[in-house]
Amino acid sequence: MPGPSPFMALAIEASRRVRGFTSPNPWVGAALVRDGELLATGATAPPGGPHAEAAALAATPDARGATAYVTLEPCAPFEGKRTPPCSEALVAAGVARVVIALEDPDPAVRGRGIARLRDAGIAVEIGDGRDEALALLRPYFKHRATGRPYVIAKFAASLDGRIATATGDSKWITGERARDLGHQQRAWVDAVLAGSGTILADDAALTARPGGELAARQPVRVVLDARGRVPATARLFRETGHIIVATTAAVDPAWRASIAATGATIMDCEPGATGGVNLDQLFAALGRRGILSAWAEGGGETLGSLFAGQHADEVWAFIAPMIIGGDGRAAVGPAGARTIADAWRLRDPVVEQLGTDILVRGYTGEWEP
Ligand SMILES: NC(=O)c1ccc[n+]([C@@H]2O[C@H](COP(=O)([O-])OP(=O)(O)OC[C@H]3O[C@@H](n4cnc5c(N)ncnc54)[C@H](OP(=O)(O)O)[C@@H]3O)[C@@H](O)[C@H]2O)c1
Secondary structure, three states: OOOOOHHHHHHHHHHHHOOOOOOOOOOOEEEEEEOOEEEEEEEOOOOOOOOHHHHHHHOOOOOOOOEEEEEEOOOOOOOOOOOOOHHHHHHHOOOOEEEEEEOOOOOOOOOHHHHHHHHOOOEEEEOOOHHHHHHHHHHHHHHHHHOOOEEEEEEEEOOOOEEEOOOOOOOOOOOHHHHHHHHHHHHHOOEEEEEHHHHHHHOOOOOOOHHHOOOOOOOEEEEEOOOOOOOOOOHHHHOOOOEEEEEOOOOOHHHHHHHHOOOOEEEEOOEOEOEOEOHHHHHHHHHHOOOOEEEEOOOHHHHHHHHHOOOOOEEEEEEOOOOOOOOOEEOOOOOOOOOHHHOOOOEEEEEEEEOOEEEEEEEOOOOOO
16 A cells, blocks of 8 residues: 555645544544645644634635645534534635545535545545545544444553552553653544553643643543442642543542542443443543543553453554563453454554563454454
């Protein structure tokens, strides 16, 4: 498969810069070109603001006869829509040709934006940069297909697959570069998720701090706490940003009141089949809140449930050159695969070196765009 054309590559780059900042809308990039010359680029603004095509059109005085490169099918009119449809804007601007990386999976748009352009006599081509655009938009595609967020399971492990010692100590397994990449990931996702064990062991804040600075936009932090064990004094509640504590009806009302007093949202779920909270119900509820992506930080019990329930869509495994050994905590527990044939294998794995650590990432789970 050839890579994107040079102008589609610019549109993809524009979309990468706003990834996550437009949820629940897709992050789209556009480039307007005439006679081989770039007129303007644009990217989707946060909800209520202009879409990529409108932003690019606004940045050039005259787009007549131009080609628009867009990473996703331009939107079509539908009920409840907040912004003017981009297919109409492209027609009104007199654009001659539109090159689209991906058709929109949202039933409110799918095919209708393309039909509107073709009806107006605009030449439409589909598929330039498809793979690259899709790699960025997977959370949007999963959310529109299933109503649930795209889940990225992350862990930082020793060479022998341990994420903490037997005493629960885990600071730090990986080096600065790996940890900073983790913070960059937190900075674009809609939610960061962790089990109560991690909060109790590490007093983790779960905030996004790329480059050591608190990011202006923070992800929603989601804590799984079926039995109400995380105290309202935990550091997490002192940092700014929205927190959701997923719990069950069985918890002590006094604990519930103390958590509510911190300003966190309490989300009641059914108990899970093997304890904890029911993740399927939780993810459906997060999806209804417009959460498209979740970065799951662990610990091992949480990741085990995510894999067992087929909730994980992508894995980011940071591996450090150290051995913890003994009863160190497994990265993914407790059930695990019974046979190698049952193991969760990564699709399209990528290996990167980060200082002396390595990152192995790839796709997993049942969902495929
Ligand atoms: N190196 C790393 O990447 C990394 C990352 C994170 C954590 N850690 C380490 O991992 C250790 C904590 O891991 P852990 O496995 O003990 O705890 P964990 O996965 O953080 O939390 C597990 C707890 O979460 C609650 N929970 C609620 N719903 C759940 C569900 N559906 N599935 C699983 N758990 C659910 C359960 O308690 P309730 O029943 O009370 O709800 C469960 O005991 C710490 O030592 C920490 O330092 C390392």
